[in-house]
Amino acid sequence: MLLARLAEVSREVAAASARSRKTALLADLFAATRPEQLALVISYLAGRIPQGRIGVGWSALKDPPPPAVLPTLTVDATDAALTALAALKGPGSRTDRQRLVRELLAAATAGEQLFLTRLLLGDVRQGALDAIALEAVARAAGTPADAVRRAVMLDGSLPRVARALLAEGPAALERFRLTVGIPVLPMLAHTAASVTEAVHALGAACAVEEKLDGIRVQVHRDGELIRVYTRSLDDITDRLPEVSEAARRMAGDRFILDGEVIALGPDGRPVPFQEIASRVGSRTDVPAARAALPVSPVFFDVLTADGEDALDLPGAERHAVLARLVPEPMRVRRTVVADPADASRIAAAEEFMAAALRRGQEGVLVKALDAPYAAGRRGRSWLKVKPVHTLDLVVLAAEWGHGRRTGLLSNLHLGARAEDGTFVMLGKTFKGLTDDMLRWQTRRLGELAVADDGFTVRVRPELVAEIAYDGVQRSPRYPAGVTLRFARVLRHRPDKPAGEADTIGRVLDSAPPPPERGDATDPGARAP
Numbered sequence: 001m002l003l004a005r006l007a008e009v010s011r012e013v014a015a016a017s018a019r020s021r022k023t024a025l026l027a028d029l030f031a032a033t034r035p036e037q038l039a040l041v042i043s044y045l046a047g048r049i050p051q052g053r054i055g056v057g058w059s060a061l062k063d064p065p066p067p068a069v070l071p072t073l074t075v076d077a078t079d080a081a082l083t084a085l086a087a088l089k090g091p092g093s094r095t096d097r098q099r100l101v102r103e104l105l106a107a108a109t110a111g112e113q114l115f116l117t118r119l120l121l122g123d124v125r126q127g128a129l130d131a132i133a134l135e136a137v138a139r140a141a142g143t144p145a146d147a148v149r150r151a152v153m154l155d156g157s158l159p160r161v162a163r164a165l166l167a168e169g170p171a172a173l174e175r176f177r178l179t180v181g182i183p184v185l186p187m188l189a190h191t192a193a194s195v196t197e198a199v200h201a202l203g204a205a206c207a208v209e210e211k212l213d214g215i216r217v218q219v220h221r222d223g224e225l226i227r228v229y230t231r232s233l234d235d236i237t238d239r240l241p242e243v244s245e246a247a248r249r250m251a252g253d254r255f256i257l258d259g260e261v262i263a264l265g266p267d268g269r270p271v272p273f274q275e276i277a278s279r280v281g282s283r284t285d286v287p288a289a290r291a292a293l294p295v296s297p298v299f300f301d302v303l304t305a306d307g308e309d310a311l312d313l314p315g316a317e318r319h320a321v322l323a324r325l326v327p328e329p330m331r332v333r334r335t336v337v338a339d340p341a342d343a344s345r346i347a348a349a350e351e352f353m354a355a356a357l358r359r360g361q362e363g364v365l366v367k368a369l370d371a372p373y374a375a376g377r378r379g380r381s382w383l384k385v386k387p388v389h390t391l392d393l394v395v396l397a398a399e400w401g402h403g404r405r406t407g408l409l410s411n412l413h414l415g416a417r418a419e420d421g422t423f424v425m426l427g428k429t430f431k432g433l434t435d436d437m438l439r440w441q442t443r444r445l446g447e448l449a450v451a452d453d454g455f456t457v458r459v460r461p462e463l464v465a466e467i468a469y470d471g472v473q474r475s476p477r478y479p480a481g482v483t484l485r486f487a488r489v490l491r492h493r494p495d496k497p498a499g500e501a502d503t504i505g506r507v508l509d510s511a512p513p514p515p516e517r518g519d520a521t522d523p524g525a526r527a528p
Contacts, residue, residue, distance in 0.1 A: 001037055003078050003108065004071035005029070006044055007115035013045070014403030019132060026136030035167035039159030040079055042133055044119060050079070051086035055093075056120045060101045064117070067110040078104070078116070118402070130158055137162040143170045151176035153375040156185050156233050178309050180222045180254055183229035185376030187258075187301075189365055189384040195349045198366035198383040199340050205369045207315065208349045209300055209334040211362040211384055213273050214260035215280050217297060221247045222254050230280075239279075239286055243297045252306050252325050258373075259299035259332070269360035274474050300332040300365075303373060315381075316369040336369070353385060362386055362470075388468050391416070391484075391502045392493060394423050395463045398445050399456050401430070401438070409442040409457060412489065414467060416480075416504040423461050424480045424504045432468070432488035441492060464493040464501050472507060480504055 009029045016022045026045070033041050043050055081104045088097050105113050134152060138145040143165060151161045151173045164172040178184065192198035199206055216231040217240075226244045228237045237244060240261060247257075261280065263271045275293060282289040302310050302322045310318050322331065335352045337345045353364045363386035371381030393414040401410030411430040415423030433441070441463070448459035469484035477483065 001033060001041065001075045002071050003073045003075055003112050003115070006041060006075060007111045010045060010115055011111070014406070017404060022132050023135045023139060026133055027139035030137055030162065030166065031140040033166075035163045037075055038162045038166060040075055042137075042159045042162060044075070045133065046130060047119060049082055049119065051082050054082060054086040054120075055088070055097060056085060056101055058121065060098050061105075061117050061120060064113050065102050065106040067105075067113050068107055069109070071109050071112065073104075073107045073109075073112055077107070134158055137165065141165045141170065143173070147173055149376070153185055153377070154178050154182075156183055156376075178256075178304055178311060180220050180256055180304065181225065181227060183218055183220070183227075183233040183235075184256070184303060185233070186216060186218065186231055187374050187376070187382060188378040189382035190378055190380055192366065192383040192385050193388075195353050195364060195366060195385050196346050198385055199337055199346055199349065201383060202366065202368045202381065203340055205316070205336070205338050206340070207319070207334045207336050207367045207369055208352055209332045209365045209367065210356045210359075211365050211386065212260045212262050212298060212332065213270055213360075213362045214262035214295075214298070215276055217243065217259055217261050218303075219243060219247050219257045219259065219297065219299075220255075221250065221252070224248075236280060239282060239289075240295065241286065241290065242295060246297050246330060249327075250325050254307060255305040255325060256303040257299045257322070257326065258301040258303060259297050259330075261295045261297055263293050263295045272473070297330060298332050299326050299330055300334075301373060303375070311373045311375065313372065314370045315367055315372075318373065319369075357387065386470060389471070390490065391467050391469065391507065392464050392496060392500070393426065393467050394461045394498045394501045395441075395445065395459060395465055396423055396425055396461055397456050397458045398441070399428075399430075400454070405430075405438060407442075408438045409445050410438060412441075412465065413456075414465070414484075414487070415461065416507050417498070417501045418504050421499075423498075423501075425478055426480065426504075426507065427475075427478060427483040427487060429467070429484075429487040429489060431486075432490060437489065437492065444492075444494070462498050464496045464498060466490040466493055480508065482507060 006029075009025055013022050013025050016025065029041065030038065040050065081100060085097060085100050105116065108116055134148055135145050137158065138148040147170070148161060148165065152158045155161055155176045161173070161176060192201060195208060218229045220227045220229070226237065226247045227235060228240050228243050230236055243261060261276060263276050263279070265271050271293070276295060279289055279293045279295060299322060302318055302325065304310055305321050305325055310321055313321070333356070335349055337349050339345065356364055363384060366383045366385060368381040371379070374381070393416055395412050396415045397413040398409035399411035401408045410433065411428050413425055413428050415425045418424050444463055445457060445459050448462055449457050450460060451458040466489070467484065467487050468490050469488070470486040472482050473485050474481055475483040
């Protein structure tokens with residue numbers, strides 16, 4: 001397949017506003033793709049490079065050679081070039097990398113160059129989300145989407161399932177089964193503003209559980225073989241020996257458990273998320289890392305136990321299985337609201353959340369007791385409730401949008417006020433912006449613009465925005481050493497002068513203390 005075809009579909013999907021149109025475009029592309037190329041095509045459309053980080057940044061891409069007139073570059077040739085780039089290391093690799101990048105871009109047409117640039121910078125935003133790609137694979141194969149979704153849920157890889165399905169037909173889905181030792185995409189949660197709202201939204205008996213600020217893990221045991229996987233299905237068994245030791249103490253010898261890894265400080269309160277992330281990310285001298293920060297698993301669900309799959313069991317029955325396997329100290333704290341109309345039980349659940357917050361937890365998860373485990377999906381039967389924090393921050397710059405946001409200033413660079421009157425950048429966000437807000441801020445920031453390099457517009461620091469966020473975390477990427485977690489725009493505040501924006505001091509007051517054990521990392525993923 002020519003890369004030009006892929007780039008063309010990416011542009012068309014980006015321009016399409018209807019989900020049905022996006023799905024149809026992708027289905028046509030997948031049906032015309034050789035099965036052995038599907039994994040690569042799906043990865044590229046999702047903005048992922050199979051080789052991972054290959055050391056190519058904006059400096060190597062900002063001055064491309066003249067584009068090719070006719071499309072000749074294939075998807076396979078692109079993959080080979082990226083593999084060659086990923087292999088470059090050591091002295092002279094920078095020069096070789098620049099040469100290979102220019103050779104790749106020289107073989108690409110203008111449209112392909114644009115797609116490659118965005119792919120290499122991790123900036124492909126054409127809306128080809130995994131859910132839409134899954135539906136498109138199902139349509140291309142003439143198979144119900146639910147059957148494909150379950151296969152992906154159990155295997156963890158849409159490209160792998162798509163290749164088997166389109167090469168062999170619907171019968172291929174039968175071999176994708178829940179298997180101890182093969183990680184499963186975890187079930188995720190939607191949000192609710194309060195426990196009361198969540199209970200009423202579920203409208204049925206539910207459990208209210210502590211929401212832990214740790215690393216999501218999935219623990220597999222098959223006799224003496226134990227594996228520990230992250231939310232993104234990475235194997236981290238060797239980094240967390242205490243989790244394997246805990247699994248060996250369980251009552252059963254063949255199971256899959258869902259939970260989180262946490263760590264407690266001397267005061268018994270949870271340590272900041274980044275310290276746990278740093279511990280989990282450490283691949284060397286595990287004994288020393290363990291001694292410096294011992295962690296503990298806390299489990300809240302079970303997917304299979306002793307040969308019996310639990311995925312389709314209601315939540316109440318799964319918890320009964322979990323209670324037989326896992327000792328109470330390693331199970332998440334919870335309370336049950338048996339009747340959503342019982343005001344006294346709802347009040348008790350609200351107090352349960354308040355107590356969880358006092359203990360240093362993030363909030364709570366409200367889970368329907370009659371719902372199955374919807375692996376790999378953000379289902380409506382799990383609702384997370386966390387307190388909302390807000391800051392008034394100043395817009396320092398904005399990035400031009402892509403897809404439906406082409407021609408609009410989207411991703412905002414946000415800063416807090418420093419004592420000397422300057423502004424300290426805390427991070428970026430494009431979340432929470434409605435179409436009306438995008439149009440308004442594009443006009444307003446255009447009036448404040450001082451520079452535009454075609455990607456980012458720097459502006460006079462005058463526009464204030466009210467930003468909601470879930471917490472402050474350490475980050476070496478930004479000048480103050482911190483950034484906001486899950487920042488989203490609530491509204492613009494043109495009525496508020498920049499001099500009244502929140503100070504960096506206020507932000508730092510709510511930041512976790514610096515670690516005493518080595519340097520914390522700025523993780524790319526976190527627990528839900």
